[in-house]
Amino acid sequence: MKLNALLAGAALALGLAGAAAAQDKTKVGFVFVGPIGDGGWTYEHNQARLAVEEKFGDAVETVYQESVPEGADAERVLTQMALSGADLIFTTSFGYMDPTINVAQKFPDVKFEHATGYKRADNVGTYSARFYEGRAVQGHIAGRMTKSNVVGYIASFPIPEVIRGINSAYIHAKAANPDVQFKVIWAYTWFDPAKEADAATALIQQGADVILQHTDSTAPQAAAEKAGGIITFGQASDMAEYAPMPRVSSIIDNWAPYYINRVQAVMDGTWESDDTWDGIGAGMVKIGEISNAVPEDVKAEALALKEAIASGAHHPFTGPLNKQDGSVWLAEGEVADDGTLAGMNFYVEGLTGDIPQ
Amino acid sequence: MDLSAIDPVVLIASLMVAATPILLAAIGELVVEKSGVLNLGVEGMMITGAICGFAIAVETGSPTFGFLAAMVGGAALSLIFGVLTQVLMSNQVATGLALTLFGLGLSALIGQGYVGLKPPATGQLDLGPLSDIPVLGRILFSHDLVVYVSLALIVGVWAGLKYTRAGLILRAVGENHEAAHALGYKVVRIRLMAIAFGGACAGLGGAYLSLIRVPQWTEGMTAGAGWIALAIVVFASWKPVRVLLGAYLFGGVTVLQLNLQAAGLAVPVEVLSMSPYLITILVLVIMSADRGRAALSAPASLGKSFHASS
Numbered sequence: 001m002k003l004n005a006l007l008a009g010a011a012l013a014l015g016l017a018g019a020a021a022a023q024d025k026t027k028v029g030f031v032f033v034g035p036i037g038d039g040g041w042t043y044e045h046n047q048a049r050l051a052v053e054e055k056f057g058d059a060v061e062t063v064y065q066e067s068v069p070e071g072a073d074a075e076r077v078l079t080q081m082a083l084s085g086a087d088l089i090f091t092t093s094f095g096y097m098d099p100t101i102n103v104a105q106k107f108p109d110v111k112f113e114h115a116t117g118y119k120r121a122d123n124v125g126t127y128s129a130r131f132y133e134g135r136a137v138q139g140h141i142a143g144r145m146t147k148s149n150v151v152g153y154i155a156s157f158p159i160p161e162v163i164r165g166i167n168s169a170y171i172h173a174k175a176a177n178p179d180v181q182f183k184v185i186w187a188y189t190w191f192d193p194a195k196e197a198d199a200a201t202a203l204i205q206q207g208a209d210v211i212l213q214h215t216d217s218t219a220p221q222a223a224a225e226k227a228g229g230i231i232t233f234g235q236a237s238d239m240a241e242y243a244p245m246p247r248v249s250s251i252i253d254n255w256a257p258y259y260i261n262r263v264q265a266v267m268d269g270t271w272e273s274d275d276t277w278d279g280i281g282a283g284m285v286k287i288g289e290i291s292n293a294v295p296e297d298v299k300a301e302a303l304a305l306k307e308a309i310a311s312g313a314h315h316p317f318t319g320p321l322n323k324q325d326g327s328v329w330l331a332e333g334e335v336a337d338d339g340t341l342a343g344m345n346f347y348v349e350g351l352t353g354d355i356p357q
Numbered sequence: 358m359d360l361s362a363i364d365p366v367v368l369i370a371s372l373m374v375a376a377t378p379i380l381l382a383a384i385g386e387l388v389v390e391k392s393g394v395l396n397l398g399v400e401g402m403m404i405t406g407a408i409c410g411f412a413i414a415v416e417t418g419s420p421t422f423g424f425l426a427a428m429v430g431g432a433a434l435s436l437i438f439g440v441l442t443q444v445l446m447s448n449q450v451a452t453g454l455a456l457t458l459f460g461l462g463l464s465a466l467i468g469q470g471y472v473g474l475k476p477p478a479t480g481q482l483d484l485g486p487l488s489d490i491p492v493l494g495r496i497l498f499s500h501d502l503v504v505y506v507s508l509a510l511i512v513g514v515w516a517g518l519k520y521t522r523a524g525l526i527l528r529a530v531g532e533n534h535e536a537a538h539a540l541g542y543k544v545v546r547i548r549l550m551a552i553a554f555g556g557a558c559a560g561l562g563g564a565y566l567s568l569i570r571v572p573q574w575t576e577g578m579t580a581g582a583g584w585i586a587l588a589i590v591v592f593a594s595w596k597p598v599r600v601l602l603g604a605y606l607f608g609g610v611t612v613l614q615l616n617l618q619a620a621g622l623a624v625p626v627e628v629l630s631m632s633p634y635l636i637t638i639l640v641l642v643i644m645s646a647d648r649g650r651a652a653l654s655a656p657a658s659l660g661k662s663f664h665a666s667s
Binding site for chain 2: 035037038039067152183184185186188191192193194195197198199201202203205206208217218219222223226241352353354356
């Protein structure tokens with residue numbers, strides 16, 4: 001950590017020195033919640049950063065900072081990036097929401113893009129992907145593949161994005177297999193390999209033979225591989241090194257087109273604060289190749305579901321759906337609106353346990 | 358809630374795995390502190406061991422070489438601390454803290470090329486018919502070699518400190534280094550050997566994390582395990598058998614809370630998450646409530662610098 005800070009500091013200093021020579025370069029900053037080698041969430045954001053560099057070549061300069069804690073530290077890092085002349089800064093975790101807004105107030109000329117949050121300002125836009133569309137496909141495969149009818153779910157923090165994923169996966173697993181049951185563990189971390197592995201092991205020991213994860217490392221994949229006969233899904237990144245078993249498919253976050261688009265907008269002077277929420281149809285969420293450990297008919301069903309979601313023919317949250325307490329949420333044929341989805345804080349009927357408040 | 362889903366036998370077997378890294382680091386630190394040296398760099402030595410073991414296991418394809426390299430790596434790092442505090446007489450607390458920071462940075466640097474790789478699998482020790490015994494077989498005879506090494510170390514350290522001449526000398530150095538020096542024992546040399554032993558144990562514990570428990574390399578993956586090990590040495594009032602108890606207690610509550618969550622226990626998740634720390638602190642306070650005894654069991658020269666001239 002210390003070393004990273006030093007290196008980043010040196011890089012920033014070099015950037016400052018070079019700034020005079022290259023005034024026309026657009027400088028783009030990235031703030032990451034984990035190491036770029038986590039193999040999941042941060043890895044994909046960094047791939048998109050590299051895509052930006054490749055697309056614009058000498059016209060851009062990118063800087064990034066890894067493993068930035070969500071909280072006051074993030075504000076310090078953001079301030080430093082803004083001071084060093086960044087034109088556009090991507091903050092890539094939910095917990096950077098308030099720090100981003102605070103720093104943005106002090107630097108009205110710098111553009112900010114915050115991932116998965118809901119607070120915007122004139123120079124702060126938000127973007128996210130409809131991961132729950134991918135979760136629907138995972139849920140279907142999970143429901144069809146489980147033999148014990150127990151699906152384990154490693155959740156991170158009780159925020160709407162994570163709860164949406166659990167609900168979407170459960171609804172589609174239940175549709176495929178009415179006997180399916182979900183066991184959820186809240187890890188309270190995005191990234192702690194030992195804890196993620198222990199959580200996966202605990203779920204497996206309690207009979208789960210499918211593990212879904214909403215944490216960023218590949219540790220649950222490693223734990224499942226060690227246990228044997230368990231299936232998992234890559235989270236945020238393909239995690240193909242664990243295919244064909246235990247990883248049978250994945251949700252891949254594809255940020256590159258969006259990042260390139262936004263950097264272009266800043267270069268052209270057409271950038272405006274907005275809220276982007278794209279899914280499978282727009283290509284922001286991709287489904288990783290379904291491995292041959294999945295039977296052909298299940299694979300075909302999953303791909304058909306993916307197509308239906310992409311074309312808009314199927315919305316993962318379509319009524320009739322009840323909330324956990326049995327009250328009606330969506331009537332027959334009714335589709336959830338984005339406002340409810342963005343603030344989702346309840347389980348759907350059939351899920352057991354409470355969401356930590 | 359469905360508590361019947363938790364199989365106590367499997368739970369005990371997995372708590373042994375979860376506790377082994379802490380156990381190894383703690384028993385090493387116990388020997389160091391028994392010799393009168395306070396090394397707060399356990400976390401740094403563990404993480405260095407984790408990456409050294411991982412890197413060598415990946416390069417050679419042999420987990421055994423990996424574990425050996427982890428011990429060498431941990432010991433080498435601890436000897437930096439040893440030379441600084443024993444020869445150059447620097448402050449032990451400050452040097453130990455610096456060692457942790459240094460270890461975290463160094464491991465991140467070495468680990469740059471090893472993120473996302475898979476280590477060679479470490480096989481379980483084949484104990485033949487023993488592991489087929491119901492209940493006991495699963496708990497006692499179905500682990501990898503390192504778990505047995507850690508248990509053997511506990512017994513070895515206990516017997517060594519209590520019954521051997523070397524153990525007596527080590528304790529003498531820790532209790533009163535001037536008296537030991539007057540008797541002709543090489544205080545600095547004995548302490549350096551104890552520090553290297555502690556480093557090797559911490560390194561082995563770190564490698565257990567990166568090669569067996571997780572198994573993969575990630576920056577900062579020890580996530581505070583070294584500090585827990587330090588606390589357990591105190592809680593055990595410098596007695597090897599109590600170190601075993603403390604480590605298994607912490608490992609047990611950690612695994613248990615995840616299992617209780619999965620079983621849907623109606624207790625707030627936040628309470629469950631902090632329970633390993635709470636319970637370990639609670640036991641620590643209760644065990645050391647008898648102030649006189651706890652003070653007696655701490656080595657009298659703990660943390661004091663020694664120079665032959667003084």
